[in-house]
Amino acid sequence: MKYAFISLWLLLPAIGWAGEPAGWLNVAEAVVEHIDAAEQSYLAGDAKQAKRSVVSAYFGVFEDRKMEAAMRMELGAKHTYQVERRFGDLRKAIQKGLDGAEVSAIAESIRVAMRRDAEKLDQAGIPLEVFKVNQ
Secondary structure, three states, rough: OOHHHHHHHHHHHHHOOOOOOOOOOHHHHHHHHHHHHHHHHHHOOOHHHHHHHHHHHHHHHHHOHHHHHHHHHHHOOOHHHHHHHHHHHHHHHHHHOOOOOHHHHHHHHHHHHHHHHHHHHHOOOHHHHHOOOOO
């Protein structure tokens, strides 16, 4: 019995019980990391790097890891379009040199949307692999 407990304990990280978000929430948190970096760069005065971080959040994670496709399928095209617009709004706010509070508010709206929608995708049981294409 003691060895069974130890074996299970060693497997916890592999099966996602180690306190780490699973499924689409992992993808959402990866987007959030880039959005956080964009906000921090902007507030530090580096608009160029901030824009790069927004682009990598959108194209490098949101689209590349197929969260956009999953959202369109499960949550609808109109809802997904509204979320996608926030990325563009953030990039434009950075480009225009808007007040840091405005940029932070847009960044926060993206963080909220990513986490909320990832939770809905996970609850619906949409697997991460459903949109993978063999290359």
